[in-house]
Amino acid sequence: MSTPPRCLVVAGARPNFMKVAPILAELDRRGRPGVLVHTGQHYDAAMSDVFFEELGIPEPDHHLEVGSASHAIQTARVMEAFEPVLLAEKPDVVIVAGDVNSTVACALVAAKLGVKVAHVEAGLRSRDWSMPEEVNRLVTDRLSQYLLAPSQDGVDNLLAEGYPKESIHFVGNVMVDTLLNNLERAKQRPILKELGVEPGGYAVLTLHRPSNVDDPETLGQILEAIRHVGTRVPVLWPVHPRLRGRVRHLGLPQSVRLLNPAGYLDFIALQADAALVLTDSGGLQEETTILGTPCLTLRNNTERPVTITDGTNQLAGTDPTKIVFLADKVLSGQTPPALRPPLWDGHAAVRIVSQISST
Numbered sequence: 001m002s003t004p005p006r007c008l009v010v011a012g013a014r015p016n017f018m019k020v021a022p023i024l025a026e027l028d029r030r031g032r033p034g035v036l037v038h039t040g041q042h043y044d045a046a047m048s049d050v051f052f053e054e055l056g057i058p059e060p061d062h063h064l065e066v067g068s069a070s071h072a073i074q075t076a077r078v079m080e081a082f083e084p085v086l087l088a089e090k091p092d093v094v095i096v097a098g099d100v101n102s103t104v105a106c107a108l109v110a111a112k113l114g115v116k117v118a119h120v121e122a123g124l125r126s127r128d129w130s131m132p133e134e135v136n137r138l139v140t141d142r143l144s145q146y147l148l149a150p151s152q153d154g155v156d157n158l159l160a161e162g163y164p165k166e167s168i169h170f171v172g173n174v175m176v177d178t179l180l181n182n183l184e185r186a187k188q189r190p191i192l193k194e195l196g197v198e199p200g201g202y203a204v205l206t207l208h209r210p211s212n213v214d215d216p217e218t219l220g221q222i223l224e225a226i227r228h229v230g231t232r233v234p235v236l237w238p239v240h241p242r243l244r245g246r247v248r249h250l251g252l253p254q255s256v257r258l259l260n261p262a263g264y265l266d267f268i269a270l271q272a273d274a275a276l277v278l279t280d281s282g283g284l285q286e287e288t289t290i291l292g293t294p295c296l297t298l299r300n301n302t303e304r305p306v307t308i309t310d311g312t313n314q315l316a317g318t319d320p321t322k323i324v325f326l327a328d329k330v331l332s333g334q335t336p337p338a339l340r341p342p343l344w345d346g347h348a349a350v351r352i353v354s355q356i357s358s359t
């Protein structure tokens with residue numbers, strides 16, 4: 001087992017936390033703990049603290065407290081606050097994960113200071129340039145020396161874009177490490193009982209993509225379909241803060257139940273026993289694939305095609321007729337068979353740290 005270089009690990013938003021937890025644990029296990037920087041892109045207790053507590057992530061060494069703002073301002077604030085931290089800590093490698101604004105901001109600062117960047121979740125492509133995350137993914141990959149791909153399609157995309165083979169490493173999906181490590185604990189949670197739902201007797205909805213929730217017409221279309229799903233099973237909807245304040249005016253029936261954002265363990269428990277998950281999130285497409293829960297993705301594209309070919313995911317788009325058609329099929333028991341994508345095996349963090357340590 002080789003000793004890792006000095007690593008600085010960046011986490012900023014909710015989907016980062018479950019990705020950095022196993023990497024930090026693996027760095028610890030090898031006797032070279034990472035320096036953890038929380039940018040503060042997500043800051044509500046329900047969007048941040050609960051993940052640190054439940055996943056045993058240590059207190060960040062640096063908290064940049066950037067908060068919410070426009071894309072330009074948020075990205076700029078992260079860059080401005082991150083630069084002195086990087087200069088003071090002098091790591092050999094900066095590890096960034098996923099595709100949020102904090103990911104690209106810290107990668108850019110590191111690249112300009114000549115520090116190597118390792119991108120966890122490299123190579124994913126939706127080919128939808130209007131999606132802020134697609135911009136973040138492409139730019140972050142371009143700035144990275146270690147391109148750590150979760151799936152073969154990621155490797156193929158990077159090769160097609162001309163990246164050198166030596167910098168591309170198929171390491172598997174680190175979010176699955178966290179999921180498998182915590183599944184038994186999640187299943188102990190009394191959340192279903194608390195909400196009064198039975199295993200297999202409810203659907204879960206999440207929505208947060210600006211293209212879905214900020215455009216009233218698209219949101220209206222999606223909710224038309226959700227009202228229909230609600231006539232068959234209760235729909236549990238943990239509401240993202242982006243929609244807070246608006247949802248109560250949408251005239252939803254009682255069968256669509258609005259919840260506060262859930263913690264990690266409760267949310268895994270809810271996904272595991274749901275009859276159906278409807279979502280525009282990237283991470284949920286992956287988690288449902290591992291849990292074997294049918295997933296309808298409320299988008300016209302996905303950067304995670306392996307969840308369709310090898311998992312339980314189907315692209316439903318935002319047209320209510322199509323969503324209703326697919327939801328009815330799933331609720332009548334016609335569900336795609338669940339396979340497990342290659343290297344989604346709970347050992348991605350070991351491969352990530354080995355890779356960074358070997359070159």
Ligand code: UD1
Pocket residue numbers: 013014015041042043044047068069099100101102132133208241242282
């Ligand atoms: C961000 C990521 C997205 C990821 C999502 C997961 C980018 C470009 N987007 O989107 O890729 O899928 O996180 O949630 O990085 N807010 C709060 N409290 C918080 C955080 C946000 O109230 O702790 C509210 C604010 O009104 C804020 C809005 O949510 O303006 C959006 O937050 P932001 O971080 O800009 O984007 P997300 O939609 O969360």
